[in-house]
Structure formats: C-alpha cells, structure tokens
Amino acid sequence: MTVHVELRRGAYHDSVSLMQVSRAVAGSPGVQAAQVAMATELNVDVLRQMGFDVPEGAGPNDLVVALRVDDEDAVAAGLAAVEDALRALTASSSDTGSADEVPPATLGSAVRRSGANLALVSVPGAHAVTETYDAIAAGASVMLFSDNVSVEDEVALKDAAAAADVLVMGPDCGTALVGGVALGFANVVRPGPVGIVAASGTGAQQAMCLLDAAGVGVSHCLGVGGRDLKAAVGGRATRQALRALAEDASTEWVLVVSKPPDDAVLDSIRAEAADLGLRVHWATLGAGRPDLTAATEAALQAEGVAVPDWPATQADPEGATLATGPSLRGLFCGGTLAEEALLVATDALGPIASNLGHEPALGATTTDPGHVVVDFGADELTRGRAHPMIDPTLRMERIAAEAADPTCGVLLLDLVLGHGAHPDPAGELADAVRHARDTAHADGRALPVVVSLTGTDADPQGRARCADVLAAVGASVFLSNAAAARHAVALLGGTR
Amino acid sequence: MTAPLRGLLGADPVVATSGVALFADALRDQAVAVTDAGWHPPLPGTEAALARVMADPRREEANATALARMTAAEATLVDVAPASESLGLERGTFLHAGPPLEWERASGPMRGALIGAVLLEGLADSPEEAEQRLAAGEFELEPCHHRGAVGPMAGVVSPSMWMYVLRDEVHDNTSWCSLNEGLGKVLRYGAYGPEVIERLRWMGDVLGPILRQAVRSTGPIDVRAIIAQMLQMGDEGHNRNRAGSLMLLRELLPGMITADASSTDVAEAVRFSGANEHFFLNLGMPACKLATRAAEGIPGSTVVTTMARNGTDFGIRVSGTGDRWFTGPANTPQGLFLGDYGPEDANPDIGDSAITETGGIGGFAMAAAPAIVRFVGGDVPFALAATRRMYEVTVGEHPVYQVPVLGFRGTPVGIDVTKVVRTGELPQINTGMAGRVAGTGQVGAGLVTPPEECFVAAVAALADAVPR
Numbered sequence: 001m002t003v004h005v006e007l008r009r010g011a012y013h014d015s016v017s018l019m020q021v022s023r024a025v026a027g028s029p030g031v032q033a034a035q036v037a038m039a040t041e042l043n044v045d046v047l048r049q050m051g052f053d054v055p056e057g058a059g060p061n062d063l064v065v066a067l068r069v070d071d072e073d074a075v076a077a078g079l080a081a082v083e084d085a086l087r088a089l090t091a092s093s094s095d096t097g098s099a100d101e102v103p104p105a106t107l108g109s110a111v112r113r114s115g116a117n118l119a120l121v122s123v124p125g126a127h128a129v130t131e132t133y134d135a136i137a138a139g140a141s142v143m144l145f146s147d148n149v150s151v152e153d154e155v156a157l158k159d160a161a162a163a164a165d166v167l168v169m170g171p172d173c174g175t176a177l178v179g180g181v182a183l184g185f186a187n188v189v190r191p192g193p194v195g196i197v198a199a200s201g202t203g204a205q206q207a208m209c210l211l212d213a214a215g216v217g218v219s220h221c222l223g224v225g226g227r228d229l230k231a232a233v234g235g236r237a238t239r240q241a242l243r244a245l246a247e248d249a250s251t252e253w254v255l256v257v258s259k260p261p262d263d264a265v266l267d268s269i270r271a272e273a274a275d276l277g278l279r280v281h282w283a284t285l286g287a288g289r290p291d292l293t294a295a296t297e298a299a300l301q302a303e304g305v306a307v308p309d310w311p312a313t314q315a316d317p318e319g320a321t322l323a324t325g326p327s328l329r330g331l332f333c334g335g336t337l338a339e340e341a342l343l344v345a346t347d348a349l350g351p352i353a354s355n356l357g358h359e360p361a362l363g364a365t366t367t368d369p370g371h372v373v374v375d376f377g378a379d380e381l382t383r384g385r386a387h388p389m390i391d392p393t394l395r396m397e398r399i400a401a402e403a404a405d406p407t408c409g410v411l412l413l414d415l416v417l418g419h420g421a422h423p424d425p426a427g428e429l430a431d432a433v434r435h436a437r438d439t440a441h442a443d444g445r446a447l448p449v450v451v452s453l454t455g456t457d458a459d460p461q462g463r464a465r466c467a468d469v470l471a472a473v474g475a476s477v478f479l480s481n482a483a484a485a486r487h488a489v490a491l492l493g494g495t496r
Numbered sequence: 497m498t499a500p501l502r503g504l505l506g507a508d509p510v511v512a513t514s515g516v517a518l519f520a521d522a523l524r525d526q527a528v529a530v531t532d533a534g535w536h537p538p539l540p541g542t543e544a545a546l547a548r549v550m551a552d553p554r555r556e557e558a559n560a561t562a563l564a565r566m567t568a569a570e571a572t573l574v575d576v577a578p579a580s581e582s583l584g585l586e587r588g589t590f591l592h593a594g595p596p597l598e599w600e601r602a603s604g605p606m607r608g609a610l611i612g613a614v615l616l617e618g619l620a621d622s623p624e625e626a627e628q629r630l631a632a633g634e635f636e637l638e639p640c641h642h643r644g645a646v647g648p649m650a651g652v653v654s655p656s657m658w659m660y661v662l663r664d665e666v667h668d669n670t671s672w673c674s675l676n677e678g679l680g681k682v683l684r685y686g687a688y689g690p691e692v693i694e695r696l697r698w699m700g701d702v703l704g705p706i707l708r709q710a711v712r713s714t715g716p717i718d719v720r721a722i723i724a725q726m727l728q729m730g731d732e733g734h735n736r737n738r739a740g741s742l743m744l745l746r747e748l749l750p751g752m753i754t755a756d757a758s759s760t761d762v763a764e765a766v767r768f769s770g771a772n773e774h775f776f777l778n779l780g781m782p783a784c785k786l787a788t789r790a791a792e793g794i795p796g797s798t799v800v801t802t803m804a805r806n807g808t809d810f811g812i813r814v815s816g817t818g819d820r821w822f823t824g825p826a827n828t829p830q831g832l833f834l835g836d837y838g839p840e841d842a843n844p845d846i847g848d849s850a851i852t853e854t855g856g857i858g859g860f861a862m863a864a865a866p867a868i869v870r871f872v873g874g875d876v877p878f879a880l881a882a883t884r885r886m887y888e889v890t891v892g893e894h895p896v897y898q899v900p901v902l903g904f905r906g907t908p909v910g911i912d913v914t915k916v917v918r919t920g921e922l923p924q925i926n927t928g929m930a931g932r933v934a935g936t937g938q939v940g941a942g943l944v945t946p947p948e949e950c951f952v953a954a955v956a957a958l959a960d961a962v963p964r
Contacts, residue, residue, distance in 0.1 A: 012536030122515030
C-alpha cells in the first residue's frame with residue numbers, strides 16, 4: 001500500500017466539484033481511497049480521519065490531493081485520474097477564446113460583461129454578503145443560495161436591493177423559477193398562471209409539484225429566503241415579489257408558501273396584497289394552519305380547479321413476527337418538508353425532538369431515543385460541506401445508524417427531484433433503504449420506510465420511475481409530504 | 497413606468513453565477529446564457545472586513561466620484577524651477593520615493609542616491625562623510641508623496657535640483673517631479689560617482705534654466721494630451737516613453753533653441769534631451785499624481801490613490817483612508833537583465849513611478865505597448881492579457897487614455913482594493929530594476945506586483961472606517 005499526499009497552492013475548486021473529482025478518482029483501478037479537497041479546517045479533519053498527513057501551512061486556498069493506492073505504479077495512475085477529473089471541470093466551466101481573453105474575476109464583472117439580470121450566489125456563507133452586494137451594485141437581482149448569512153446582513157442586503165429595484169431571493173434560497181428558467185433546485189413544471197412567492201425552498205417545490213399534478217402551471221417562483229416572513233426581516237422581499245407579480249402579465253394568481261411566519265408580518269402582507277388587486281392564496285405553515293397540501297387544495301378549489309388524487313404507493317406490511325420500535329425518525333433534506341412533517345406528526349404523537357428551532361431541541365448529535373425529526377440542510381449541519389441534496393453522506397450514515405437502533409419504529413424520508421438534485425437519487429436512497437431493512441430484519445425487527453417524493457415526470461430523474469425504484473425496495477411513496485407524514489404516524493400507531 | 501425589478505419577470509433570464517459549478521451547469525443544460533465569475537476565496541482572513549466594506553452605503557458613489565475626479569484631472573506643464581524655490585524644500589531635507597523610510601532600513605540604491613544628493617548639496621566632502629552624516633540622522637528624510645511630488649526609482653530630491661511644475665486647474669492641485677538624468681549610472685539608480693554629480697550640476701546650471709525658458713516662452717504644455725497620443729504610438733508611459741519623449745521635445749524645441757544661452761549649451765541640452773528615451777517619464781509621473789491626488793480623501797472610497805516603493809517597503813494609500821500608508825516588503829521584479837547582470841544583482845522594487853499604474857497607464861496600458869515585452873519579458877498575448885486583467889480590479893475606464901488594439905477601449909483606471917483582495921489579482925507594474933549595491937545603477941527591467949498585505953491592511957482599515 002502506498003500513500004501519496006500533495007498540496008497545490010492557490011488551485012481553487014468548489015467543494016461540490018471536488019466531491020465529484022474525489023468520487024471519480026476513488027473509483028479508478030488500484031485506488032483504495034482518494035480525497036481531493038480544499039484544505040479547509042473541516043476537510044483537514046476529514047483527511048486526518050482518513051489517515052492522511054496534511055502538510056503544515058495548508059490553507060483554504062490550497063488544494064490537497066490525497067491518495068491511498070495499492071502500490072507505487074498505482075500512484076501515477078491515480079494522479080492521472082485526478083488530472084483527468086480536474087481537466088473535465090475546467091473544460092465545462094471555461095469558455096474563453098484566444099490567449100489574451102480574460103474571464104470575469106468578480107461577480108459584478110460577470111454581470112456587467114454579460115448583461116445578466118440575475119445572479120446566482122452559492123459561495124460559502126462567510127463570503128456571500130460580499131458577492132451579493134457586488135451583484136446588486138451591478139444591477140442584477142440575486143438568488144442567494146448560500147446559508148450562514150446573519151439576519152442583520154439579510155435585512156441590509158434586502159434594503160440595498162430595494163433601493164436598486166432588484167430582488168434578493170434568499171439567503172438559503174434553494175429554489176427559484178424565473179421566466180421558465182429553473183435556478184438551484186427546481187422541478188420541471190408546466191408553464192401557467194400561478195406565481196409562487198416562497199419563503200421556503202422545498203415547500204415551493206412541493207407546491208409546484210402538487211400544482212403540476214393538478215394540471216396547473218407556474219409563471220414564476222420567486223424565493224425570498226426562509227426568514228423573510230419572520231419579524232426581523234418583516235417580509236421585505238415578499239412585498240417586493242408580490243408587487244412585481246401584480247404587474248406581471250403572465251401571472252393570474254399567487255400562492256405564498258412559507259415556513260411558520262410571524263403573525264403580525266403575515267397580517268400586514270395580507271393587507272398589502274389585498275391593495276394590489278392580486279388574488280393571493282396562502283400556504284403558510286404553522287400550528288392551527290393547514291399543511292401545504294391542504295392549502296394548495298384550498299387554492300385550487302377557490303380558483304375552480306378540480307383537486308386530483310395525489311400519487312401514492314403503499315407498501316405491504318412486513319412479517320408479523322418481527323418486533324417493532326416505538327419512535328418516529330424523520331430524516332429530511334428539505335427544511336420546510338421537515339417542518340411540515342413535524343407539525344403533522346406532533347398533532348398525533350405529541351412533542352417531537354427536532355433541530356428546527358422548536359422545543360424539545362435536539363443536541364449536537366441530533367439523536368434521541370424518542371420521536372425525532374432532523375433537517376440535514378440546517379445551517380449547523382452544512383457549515384463547510386455541501387447541502388444534503390447534493391452531498392447526502394450525513395443522511396445516508398444516519399439511515400444506517402437508525403437501522404441498527406431498536407428504538408426506531410419508522411423511517412420517514414424525503415426525496416426531492418429536479419434540476420440541481422442528484423442525477424439518480426432514488427437509486428442511492430433505495431440502496432440505503434434496502435441495507436437498512438436488511439439490517440433490521442437480520443436483527444428481528446421490522447423497519448417500515450415512508451418516502452415523501454417531490455418531483456414531476458418531466459424532471460430529469462422522472463418521478464414515476466423513482467417511485468417505482470423506491471417501492472421495489474419496500475418503501476411507501478407519496479407526492480404529498482403531509483400524506484407521507486400521516487402515513488408514517490399511522491404505521492407507528494398501528495404497531496404501537 | 498418601467499416594470500418592477502428592472503423588468504426581470506418579462507425578460508429572458510441571463511445569469512451570472514458565483515460559487516458551485518453544478519448550478520452553472522444546470523443552467524447551461526436549460527440553454528440559458530451563463531457567465532461564471534470563477535469564484536475562489538479572497539485573500540485569507542479578509543472575509544469579515546470585505547463584507548463590511550461592501551455593505552458601506554457610501555462605497556459605490558464614493559468610487560464613482562473618485563473615478564470622475566481622476567479622469568477629469570488636468571496636467572499642464574507650467575514651469576521648471578529648483579526644488580528650493582518651487583517646493584520650498586529646505587537645505588538639509590531630502591525627499592525620497594515610496595513610503596516613509598529610515599536610513600537604517602534603506603536599500604543600497606536608496607543609500608547611494610541619498611549620498612549623491614548630500615554631495616550635490618555640498619553637505620559633505622566625500623561619500624564616506626555623507627554616509628556618516630546620513631547614518632547619524634543629521635538630515636531630514638521625507639517621502640516625495642508627502643509634498644505632492646513624485647520621483648522615479650530612488651526618487652531623491654534635494655533643494656538645488658530642478659523640478660517640472662505641473663498644474664491641475666480643475667482641482668487646483670500642483671505636482672512636481674525632477675528632471676530625468678537619462679540611463680546608465682545615474683543618481684536615481686543609486687549611483688553617486690563624480691560623473692553623476694557632474695551631470696546633476698550641469699542639469700541645474702544649464703538644462704534646467706533652458707527648459708524653464710522653453711516652457712515659459714512656448715506656454716503651458718498639455719501633458720495629458722501627450723499621454724493620450726503616446727498610448728496610440730506604442731508607449732505605455734512607464735517603461736516605454738519613446739513617442740512621448742519625442743512629442744515633448746517637439747513642443748519644447750522652439751523655446752529651447754531660442755533660449756538665452758550659448759549655442760553650445762543649447763545644442764548639448766537638445767542632444768541630451770533627445771537622446772533620452774525616458775525624457776517624458778518625469779512628466780507622465782506627475783501627471784498621474786495630479787489625477788490620483790484629485791481622488792484623495794473621499795470617505796468610503798476604496799480606490800487606491802498611491803502605490804510607491806522605497807526599495808525596502810511597498811506602500812499604498814487609499815482614498816477613503818486619506819494619508820495613511822499600508823505597507824509590506826517590496827518584491828523583486830522579474831524580467832530581463834542588462835549585460836552580465838542577473839537576478840541576484842537586482843534590488844527590491846523601488847520608485848514612485850508606480851503612480852503611472854495607479855493613474856491607469858504603465859502596466860495597466862501594456863496592451864497599447866506590445867513592443868514592451870522585448871524589454872520587460874513576456875510575450876504579446878501576455879501584454880494584451882495584462883491590461884484585460886486590470887479591468888477586473890479597477891472601477892472604470894479612462895475616457896482619454898485609450899488602447900487602439902482593444903478597439904480604443906479606455907485604459908483600466910482606479911484600482912479597487914476590494915477587488916484586489918477578492919480576486920487576489922495584484923496590480924501589474926512595469927518597472928526598471930536597480931542594482932542591489934549602491935552605485936551600480938540600472939541592471940534590468942521587468943514586471944512586479946505589490947505585496948498582498950498592503951491591500952489586506954487597507955481593507956481592514958476601510959472596514960474600521962465604515963460608520964456604525
């Protein structure tokens with residue numbers, strides 16, 4: 001066995017691209033383990049845990065190439081694989097022509113040079129404020145995908161944007177659809193009359209997919225960031241978005257989708273929306289308010305559209321001889337989907353520990369012997385790593401851990417398809433589900449699995465196909481996230 | 497009334513991306529026009545200060561003002577006079593290039609030039625005595641920039657040296673620069689032998705008075721107009737001044753040959769000036785100083801108003817932080833060497849001439865001067881790319897200084913420290929190289945960049961200056 005570690009100073013690539021490089025290299029002949037990563041604190045820890053010695057003085061602008069290979073000969077082959085994978089990255093991103101052409105070096109320059117009307121910022125949170133101001137000054141609206149942006153910065157950014165008559169969608173905005181173009185994570189839905197304003201990424205995706213399943217299309221989906229309807233932000237971006245949609249010729253009515261909002265902010269925006277002469281329906285989660293599916297159904301009925309039966313596949317029960325655990329384990333990539341599942345399940349089960357900012361709160365390990373809902377896209381779980389919809393490692397590890405835990409009675413999972421998501425997420429998740437159920441069964445326990453599958457058949461991954469793949473490993477699959485949560489609760493109640 | 501959000505919802509999306517390449521690829525898959533900013537982390541440890549400076553509501557307008565003032569500044573040669581008279585320079589005070597410096601930390605060429613100036617002023621009888629008195633701290637040392645003046649290489653100015661006097665009437669500013677000594681063993685490269693002192697005496701006794709008469713008889717000379725023309729004739733105004741020097745001579749000749757001086761002196765003054773390819777440099781520099789001076793002291797502005805080197809430190813000053821210097825150790829230029837000299841003979845970066853890059857010419861206009869690569873190294877595509885790279889770290893383009901090969905695009909002007917720190921792209925400076933040992937003179941020419949820490953420190957200070 002041979003270990004090769006080298007440092008390439010100043011050779012920056014983003015973490016998602018490097019994850020792809022590491023995977024490609026790890027799959028090469030003779031390579032036992034490979035990690036190609038920027039030498040951030042987190043990555044240096046990961047490398048040390050993998051048994052690699054990282055050279056002193058390595059910093060976040062330096063690229064570490066670490067290989068464990070069969071023998072000396074495999075070092076060269078492994079490095080060649082690294083070069084190929086890195087070259088593939090630059091080949092796809094560089095479109096410069098002659099030798100003296102210089103690509104834009106800042107976002108502001110990229111906006112000005114291309115005449116862009118939209119900027120998409122997905123840099124690590126500590127740098128996101130700088131990038132966003134630069135884009136605003138250059139006159140572009142911004143989809144701010146980055147998280148770990150403070151609420152003070154968010155307010156200041158949104159005020160600067162309003163003064164420049166542009167919109168800041170975010171921070172932590174995963175989904176937008178503008179003029180038929182999907183930004184970040186977004187499903188392929190039919191064009192149509194509904195404008196969506198979303199203080200929620202996966203909530204917006206859920207609503208868009210429900211509308212699509214009902215035969216109703218979307219004009220624009222403007223994300224505003226999950227905190228926009230909280231008191232501190234006061235709905236700044238929501239108000240701008242509603243005013244813009246009121247003037248938009250292709251939008252007939254609007255659905256506002258949100259994580260639990262501040263009541264006073266919601267009331268004030270409702271009043272403002274009424275003055276705009278715009279038909280607005282509200283899918284704003286919260287105790288005592290309808291879930292996203294119910295709110296979408298109400299909007300459809302109000303607009304005179306028939307509500308269809310939402311696609312659902314229920315799995316056969318497992319063998320009656322198997323023991324069953326007592327607790328719900330909801331493991332989510334989508335924050336709003338997690339929030340909705342928590343609300344739905346709490347009604348039936350009582351208090352559920354979560355990392356969603358409610359009591360009871362989970363500790364740093366995010367585990368508890370009782371009912372648990374974890375949002376793997378939460379800020380504290382994405383610092384220094386990619387969003388779980390891109391890098392599902394943490395949740396995959398957790399699924400395996402739950403399978404070995406006798407207190408786990410049902411696994412409630414979400415899976416979101418569309419642009420930006422993994423090309424074959426169902427295959428990966430189905431493998432994890434199969435392994436989890438095999439583990440539980442070998443231990444004499446049942447492990448029912450319920451998947452909330454948000455997507456459309458026009459998505460690159462194809463919703464029906466993904467549902468089949470998951471059903472084949474024994475999972476129940478629902479388009480409606482609320483229905484999935486109710487089914488999980490029912491399974492728990494039925495076996496308790 | 498235009499549609500809200502600048503018509504975003506009615507237009508075809510054109511997207512610029514910064515960050516994860518996956519998202520740019522996902523947009524390309526939808527046949528959307530995407531331009532990626534190629535983001536990488538800023539210089540280490542700067543993210544908090546950068547965010548604060550970028551959020552400063554004064555920044556955009558302050559930088560627009562800085563750019564407007566820099567490009568509106570005039571530069572007219574109005575007189576030639578001794579430093580004692582024009583600058584009020586006191587006997588025993590010596591100006592030098594770059595940020596403040598003490599004798600103990602001065603490099604070889606800076607020490608050599610100071611020794612030469614002490615000898616020229618008759619304040620010592622021998623180089624040894626001059627050195628002793630300088631080391632004893634008997635004389636005042638002060639940066640040229642603190643007096644609004646600039647000096648190439650060591651930039652040493654003493655009271656008896658004659659200075660060009662340039663005016664910017666728009667902003668009511670004056671700048672000064674010494675007369676160019678030509679190439680070879682010269683004071684500005686740290687040489688102080690008898691021939692150097694003799695030449696300086698001749699310049700004070702003969703050349704200065706003739707040039708003064710020429711300027712006074714021909715009337716003010718528009719230096720900015722000469723810079724605009726020389727950029728279209730293959731000069732970049734820092735290391736290549738051939739066209740500019742000839743144009744300047746053309747302006748001065750009638751006044752020189754009719755000056756009240758012996759025909760021998762006139763002939764020697766004309767021959768000396770005409771033989772000097774850098775005759776114009778000492779006018780281009782104060783012209784750029786007038787431009788950057790007009791942009792000084794604008795609260796919130798992140799535009800660089802000074803880049804200067806003293807052979808030990810590289811220093812910058814920024815509009816929003818006024819007179820404060822941000823320094824770091826000067827780099828040693830990379831380039832081509834004269835004769836048998838090599839990299840080990842070169843002194844670290846020295847001179848106020850980086851004011852040309854600060855004002856938007858020199859290395860920033862390299863695309864206008866592809867022939868420069870024969871002198872400083874590199875190839876022609878490099879020269880073109882150098883100017884293009886500088887557009888990425890500047891706030892605007894110069895309306896008067898244009899580059900023909902780039903479709904008469906204005907030169908990049910107004911270095912923005914936030915852009916330098918964000919991109920790690922350092923200003924490109926073309927420069928001469930002085931010998932490391934006092935008295936050697938010029939050993940080559942090449943390319944150099946400032947040390948990063950100047951810009952890191954400037955951004956931190958700008959962040960501190962943002963009103964809470």
